[in-house]
Amino acid sequence: MKRLLPALALSAGLACTLPASAQFQKAEDAIKxxxxxxxxxxxxxxxxxxxxxxxxPFDAKLAQENMAIVGALHTLPFSAFEPGTDKGAPNRARPEVWKEAAKFKAARDKLDGEMAKLSDAVKGGKLDAIKTAFGATGGACKGCHDDFRAKDYSAN
Amino acid sequence: MKRLLPALALSAGLACTLPASAQFQKAEDAIKxxxxxxxxxxxxxxxxxxxxxxxxPFDAKLAQENMAIVGALHTLPFSAFEPGTDKGAPNRARPEVWKEAAKFKAARDKLDGEMAKLSDAVKGGKLDAIKTAFGATGGACKGCHDDFRAKDYSAN
Known part of the structure; x- marks a missing residue:
């Protein structure tokens, strides 16, 4: 183990603000x-x-195209709330993102569930079903914003 | 036709800086x-x-996950270079994006082609092929940046 320690210390030192396991090199990168x-x-x-x-006007093809992009993107931001990314660039994440990690995870799971239903509704192409699922998904967005997003941007 | 004209004029008036056909409401939205x-x-x-x-280290599954996101995203920015979006927020688009539209389109087509080859290589899972295709795709990015991206951000 002794021989490994200097290498570990070096690698920790290179990571600056984020742990070595982080996917982003700087907190600023994760925030942006x-x-x-x-x-x-x-x-x-x-x-x-x-x-x-x-x-x-409703256009089923256009709805599917937009849903495909939303579907590909909606999980991505959650990979970027790594510990240590509360500061680094002006942002609106409240400390509760990290202090109440289980609750934040539950809000994310709620969004994932509603997104799956919305995706099914869009595939089905029935406007009434899309309207209902869109409302529920928007509610999941808002619920998370209410609990975890500050009104104002941080100074840094 | 006569009856249509007032409606068209009204819809054009509502669009402010961007034409009525634009997908973005403001140039700032398109730029950001x-x-x-x-x-x-x-x-x-x-x-x-x-x-x-x-x-x-190469990880075929991780490579595919990253490629899927790149594949879902790489065509999106090109929808946001609408006429009138040269100003509205600090940005690095050179006037040539609009003045040399055919050349810009060719640069985009070149990227699309290289991206398709990279996607195939990543699916194939052979690191040598990925390396070659990645280099060619990076070259397509750089070619477009060289011709159409300014060194500095515009003031607005």
Whole structure:
């Protein structure tokens, strides 16, 4: 073991703010990544919502295209809330993300479940079912925002 | 036709800076969307590259997961270079994106082609083939950056 220790210490030192197991090299990278993933997802979720809520005509193919992007993206931000990523760039994650990790995980699981139902509804192509599932998914988004997203951005 | 004209004029008026056919409501939205899509894509392209270039051990499953995200994202930014989105938020798009639209389209097509080959290579699971395809795809990224991306961000 003795010989391993200097190597471990070196590798820990190189990681700066994040543990060596982290997928991101800097906290700033993780914060900007999750914000970016949310932004792209929100754009396509919004386009689906415009159809679900009758603001634009329903187009089953377009709904499926938007849902495919939302489906590919919605789990990504959660990989970027690693410990140590509360600071590093202005962001709105509340300390509860890490202090109440089990509750945050439950909010994520809730979203995953509603997203799966929404995906099925979009595949089914029935606007009424999509409307219901979209509302429930939006509720899961909002529930997590209410508990884990601050009103204002952090200073750094 | 006469009856349609007032409706068309009204819808054009509502769109403010972007044409009525635009998918984004404001130029700022389009700019931030394309920057966000590039950021998420670059993260996963980088993780694939770390394996292709031997900086981390090759893991076929992980390579496929990263490739799936890159595959879902790489066409998205191109939907957000609509006319009128050169300004609206600091960005690095050069005027040539719009002035040399055919050349920009060719650069995009080149990327699409290399991405398809990279996707096949990742599915095949042979590191040598992935390395070659990754290099060619990175070259397509760089070619487009060289011609269409400015060194510095615009002021607005």
């Amino acid at each position: 990544y999750r914000q970016a993933a949310y932004r792209v997802m929100a754009e396509h979720f919004g386009r689906l919502g415009a159809m679900a809520n009758g603001r634009v | 969307y394309r920057q966000a899509a590039y950021r998420v894509m670059a993260e996963h392209f980088g993780r694939l590259g770390a394996m292709a270039n031997g900086r981390v």
